[in-house]
Amino acid sequence: EPEVTQTPSHQVTQMGQEVILRCVPISNHLYFYWYRQILGQKVEFLVSFYNNEISEKSEIFDDQFSVERPDGSNFTLKIRSTKLEDSAMYFCASSDYWGAGNEQFFGPGTRLTVL
Amino acid sequence: KNEVEQSPQNLTAQEGEFITINCSYSVGISALHWLQQHPGGGIVSLFMLSSGKKKHGRLIATINIQEKHSSLHITASHPRDSAVYICAVKLIFGTGTRLQVFP
Numbered sequence: 001e002p003e004v005t006q007t008p009s010h011q012v013t014q015m016g017q018e019v020i021l022r023c024v025p026i027s028n029h030l031y032f033y034w035y036r037q038i039l040g041q042k043v044e045f046l047v048s049f050y051n052n053e054i055s056e057k058s059e060i061f062d063d064q065f066s067v068e069r070p071d072g073s074n075f076t077l078k079i080r081s082t083k084l085e086d087s088a089m090y091f092c093a094s095s096d097y098w099g100a101g102n103e104q105f106f107g108p109g110t111r112l113t114v115l
Numbered sequence: 116k117n118e119v120e121q122s123p124q125n126l127t128a129q130e131g132e133f134i135t136i137n138c139s140y141s142v143g144i145s146a147l148h149w150l151q152q153h154p155g156g157g158i159v160s161l162f163m164l165s166s167g168k169k170k171h172g173r174l175i176a177t178i179n180i181q182e183k184h185s186s187l188h189i190t191a192s193h194p195r196d197s198a199v200y201i202c203a204v205k206l207i208f209g210t211g212t213r214l215q216v217f218p
Contacts, residue, residue, distance in 0.1 A: 033206075043158070045206040056206070089156055103148070106158040 002026045004107035006092050012113045013082055021077045021110045023092030032075045033093040033104060034067065036060070043091065049075065082114045117142040121202050121209040128216050134189040136212045138202030147185050148203040149176050152211065158201075161187070192216045 005024045013019050025032050034046040047057040049067055064086075066078045075094075079086055089111050093104040118141040128134055138147070146165040152158050162169050162176040164185070169176050173192075178185040189196055192214075199211040 035208075037156075042210045043152075043201065043203075043208040045208070048206070058206075091158060103160050103163040105160060106150075108157050111156075 002105075004092055004094055004105050006090075006107035006110050008110060009108065010111045010113070012115065015084055015114055016081050019079050019082055019112060021079075021090050021092075021112070023075045023077070023107055024073050025075055025092065025094030026096075026105055027073070029094035029096050029105075031055075031095045032067075032069070033095075034077045035091040035093065036088040037091065037109075038085075038088045046077070079112075082112075084114050087112055087114045117205055117207045119202055119204050119207050119209040121200075121212050123212060124210065126212055126214045128192050128214070130193055130216055130218050132192050132216075134192050134196070134214060134216075136187045136200050136202075136214070138185045138187070138204075138209055140183050140185075140202075140204045140207075142183075142205065144180070144183075144204050147178055149185070149187050150201040150203060150208075152199040152201060154198065161200075189214075194218050 007022045011019055032049045035043050037043045045058050047061045047067055048055045064080050068076050089109045091109045092107040095104045120139050122137045146163055148163050149161040150158050151161050164176055164178050173190045175188040194216045197215050199213050201211045202209040
């Protein structure tokens, strides 16, 4: 069964460093999403991506964040100059149609720890 | 602003009990998503529904668009059902309902 994969499973970084979180969506899916979940809190939408551009983003997704689809399979989230409060689990998801009305499939997450 | 509220926040049950988790939202929608988050953190999609009822195994989800309310039911609950159940609407997630089922 096709699945969304994410790497690494756990990333530890120093405050101020840049990190890139990687996702491989399901191959025939066209819409891609990043979410984050701070420990003990609810899942929060960051950004959605379609046709090589951002289609929607939340207030959390500021200039510190960027997304890219560098090739036909990977979908990345870059966090520049990480802060302590960026420590969270980051989930990638994909869907074959626009997500609000269509099922999203989630990856296992990357746990980011900023020291 | 879209708010998604779930109740209860925490739920404990004995194996075999019938479980109901509720979700209310504040904006008009075309579909609502029920998800399950395992203790290890992984998120699994359970249902996407836009009207009426859907059933998958022991899980049943219902939605009333007019009342802006959805319920997730688990029949004959089992310890392996222990997880956090999350309702999501228009990319906004509820805080989840933590379910623990004891043998």
